[in-house]
Amino acid sequence: MASYTIGIDLGTTYSCVAVYKDQKVMVIANEHGLRTTPSVVCFMDAEILVGQAALDMRAITPTNVIYDSKRLIGRIYTDPIVQGDVKNYPFKVTNGKDDRCLISVERNEADGKKTKLYTPEEIAAHVLKNLKKTAEQFLRCKITEAVITVPAYFNNCQKQAAKNAGEIAGLKVLKVLTEPTSAVLQYAHDNKGAVNGLVLVFDLGGGTLDVSIVRIDNSNIEVLSTSGDTHLGGSDFDSVILEYAIAEIVKKYSIDVLDDSRAKAKLKVECEKAKRTLSIMQNANIIVPNIINGIDIQIKITREIFNSLCSELFARIDKPIDQALEEAKLTKDNIYKVLLVGGSIRVPKVKEQLSKYFAPDKMVQSINPDEAVAVGAAIYAFQMSSSQLQRSEKICLEDVVPLPLGIKISKERMHFIIDKNTKFPTSTIEKNPSKMTQEELDKIIAEFKDDCKRTEEFKKAHELKNTCEDIVREIEEEIEAKSSKYNLSSEFMPNAKTEIKTYINWTNQYHTVLSNTEVKSKVNIVKNAIMKIVKDPKTFEELFRDMTL
Incomplete structure (x- = not known):
């Protein structure tokens, strides 16, 4: 190779x-x-x-x-x-x-x-x-x-x-x-x-x-x-436009976003866009919907103003x-x-x-x-x-x-x-x-690898969760459509429906930490409940291959 x-x-x-x-x-x-x-x-x-x-x-x-x-x-x-x-x-x-x-x-x-x-x-x-x-x-x-x-x-x-x-x-x-x-x-x-x-x-x-x-x-x-x-460099031009926009917002809207990191971040994104626009046009608008407390802002900046604001940088x-x-x-x-x-x-x-x-x-x-x-x-x-x-x-x-x-x-x-x-x-x-030192570098490398490993594990767990969710949702729809694949009169049907809803509700939550073991444990429960109402268990076993503990 x-x-x-x-x-x-x-x-x-x-x-x-x-x-x-x-x-x-x-x-x-x-x-x-x-x-x-x-x-x-x-x-x-x-x-x-x-x-x-x-x-x-x-x-x-x-x-x-x-x-x-x-x-x-x-x-x-x-x-x-x-x-x-x-x-x-x-x-x-x-x-x-x-x-x-x-x-x-x-x-x-x-x-x-x-x-x-x-x-x-x-x-x-x-x-x-x-x-x-x-x-x-x-x-x-x-x-x-x-x-x-x-x-x-x-x-x-x-x-x-x-x-x-x-x-x-x-x-x-x-x-x-x-x-x-x-x-x-x-x-x-x-x-x-x-x-x-x-x-x-x-x-x-x-x-x-x-x-x-x-x-x-x-x-x-x-x-x-x-x-x-x-x-x-370009970051310095961005900062100058940002300072201008913050001052103009105070004048025009009587609000100060200087100490609001989220509002300032929204504004910075639009200021960077304005800089790029001014490279090809004479005017640009800095528009941020709901910058703070539901207030929408719009600030106009011209190339002439931009050049004046950045004059020391250009010099x-x-x-x-x-x-x-x-x-x-x-x-x-x-x-x-x-x-x-x-x-x-x-x-x-x-x-x-x-x-x-x-x-x-x-x-x-x-x-x-x-x-x-x-x-x-x-x-x-x-x-x-x-x-x-x-x-x-x-x-x-x-x-x-x-x-x-x-x-x-x-x-x-x-x-x-x-x-x-x-x-x-x-x-x-x-x-x-x-x-x-080499010792310090080695320690950072080890921590970096651990961070990357955690990220990969989270991504894999997230993908597994989503794959299982698609399968479970499809089964839920088939049950609602009274598909012949299921024993609709089974005494286990109410429990199966409950476990299906429980799994879907869990997948809709925001998970800050997620592992394959946790996902497979959840899938295990819903799979076992579904297996009790299906007519052909082997087919459904294949659906959940490698997805349970």
């Missing part, structure tokens, strides 16, 4: 998985037929939802729906950026060992309500495991290896955290590749060595902005400089571009092409900001901004897989250190050992007190 190494773009808001198969790259669609999956996880009482199913729960259980975990991964809790973010999250983020971020979730279990603590790596791992499963279903084989991408401006701690997330999800991470470099890999691969020159990659996603300048010489890719903003685009050009000792006129990557490049003002630097004919429109990073990762994964390497047209890659590395010698001073934009490979000894 063939084995594959997949490429994964682990995004702040959406993630994507791709594979190199049959001499081409395939972006793998999820169960909904979509080629990107929301990087969202919802902790229900007995199961864990990932992707669109989790996203759909935001307005129902906002405190248990976790998103933007990539903004927390590898960061310490007291980081000012983290502190700025946690104020806006409906879910709770707390301070853990060694100043690590921990996400607190309330879950009902068999022995009562419990507070569960999860690391950002575990949240990311659930997204990665979901993508791994999607790839396995498509390729019909087990996946154990992957190349995962991260923002170019991620520090070593953040990169290691992303690698840990892969390990928790059951993946051996062959390489943590930077997102702009990955996008360039696709561009170089698609053009089959026909591209030569300096390329600037502008990658504006859901949570981060990366700018890298790369020299492409046939199949050789050399990163000259990289810069960025690890806290600038921050310039610095990474200027910095990348300066550090590469280049001017904007030296740039041959500009690759536009990430969903947020669709915002018109972003392209307008870029047009101050580069003419429209330099903007590459041939790559899919949502998929380019995953595609590049799949190409690199293909090259790294020893079983496939001989069939690959190898692309040589030289990357750089995105941030200076050194030793802190006082509160405000640092002695640099490795300068920013130093070419790999290079090495130094890095001491990181917040780094996860």
